[in-house]
Amino acid sequence: MLLVFTIDVASGRTSSPRPESPPFLAKPPAASGQSSTSRATPPTESADVPLAEAHSLLEKGNMTEADRLVRQYLQTHPDSADGHFLLGHILFREIQSEARLETRVEGVEVLGAGVPPARHGEEKARASLAEFTAGAKFHDPSAGDLKVVALDYVLLGDYVDADNWLTKMLAWTPNDAEGWYFLGRTKYNENRFAEAVDAFQRCLKLDPRNPKAEDNLGLSYAGLGRREAAAAAYQQAIAWQSGAALKNPGPYIDFGDLLLDENRDGEAVSYLLQAAEIAPRESRAHELLGKAYTRLDQLPKALTELEKAIELSPQNANLHCMLAPVYRKQGFADKAKIEFDRCATLAGSHSVPPTPRP
Template structure:
């Protein structure tokens, strides 16, 4: 009885620490609780949440898997495990977990949306569309998350009109969903309506000025207009937020090369090669600069 009460006390303190953002302390308390009662599935789940909040995805996934092993009748650990699994490259596992979660409770919007996202990641575009239609029937209300997720399946197959319609539906249902305008901007850019695309990127950045993906997309479109100074400003903003962002360094190298600042281009491209030796086109870009520099 004493061990059980001590374990509960540690778990209660862990919750308090978690609520205050004290991840290390929450982890310590949960591990103490689990050392006394290792068969408590919800404590393993809470440990997973704590580790995920601390940025320790692999450790979090291990805790979620333990929770699933102890109590596989609850959808929440399955969904949490799937989300982390996608981040660490275990997309097939994510699909399996999400399907199991939907079997347990088909009314959870996040499970359907993440399943569509995972199938898109695997290139299973038709399956993603099927999952979208299943979600439409299963969920009590139309889902902005599902519309946004299935849009990617369409856009990757260059079905821009249908993909754009899905994004507009997502915006109609939930206009606060992140990056919808920017993604719609990508659609208009692909359809050749660059002015409208620029307008949407700008509106998205006004709402979320620190969004790295939108800054990169906006900068790339500015490059197409030969507005290199403005584009470089966007990429430098990305580097303020993420100093090792290889996409931003590569684009700055491209701008330097196009404006015949070959030494600067070499610096950027060599940094990209150091950060990611497998970055697409980096060796070709370096070779072109070496030839141009003479």
């Protein structure tokens, strides 16, 4: 069956009123034997030597040279499905590589941090989709190809198509834990929380003690209004990584947010401080700390946290709206006016979507 991937981005259509962006920035750990978005299918035996060399370069992390070789090959072999599919993987890997550079700070990988994908990232996602579309004219894609197609759509905010291709991919490879994780994230962004719960549970059966999956299971329970189940999942995710050198700040942030919703501000602070220590450039942690300190009437601390959050996410209207009254209470009338004006301007422009979570 010939599969053609249509790119419906120009219309601006998104499937979710709550775009939480791309799980593309940080992939969950894959258990032994599981497929990974970073691994392209090797060229078939009939493929020419240049593609095999390009695939080897890709696996070594040399995307630039791999890209050059494949493009050169396609100039003389435009009907090569393997060539187009491989270039689609290379373009997606380039986006991942750039994202990792943005989320590594002082030796700490910020697994839960994220910013809206840069325009060049969106352009590469479109280009990647175009290559898979071209390749599908000559040969059916593999399950690994479909996974990258789906994640390209996630990058572009098209969760309906992402859901479609992930579902097809998992019908072929039902033991792909990473695929279930990404399907769960996609279902969550579609506000289909019960289906997200099922997907994350499937992921956890295949990849037990995965803190990212457990954290997102908690988010899905919260979406269903099951607050106790959500809290238990966040705490379980925190416990699983208690001895890890590299921690995911997500469950600390999400549990802190839940505690704030229950007006347990002091308890929330302890978890949010841990999140900020794990991921100092995660603006959401500083935002929620600012909220907690404001409620606790610890205004100097609130100022520090909200100013840090704005430094990290200057186009987030909500942060300016939060900081303005704190400045006013502290007697900084001029600064308060600037922030109120900035709040109104950004809120009117709808400049930034909610902070994404991979």
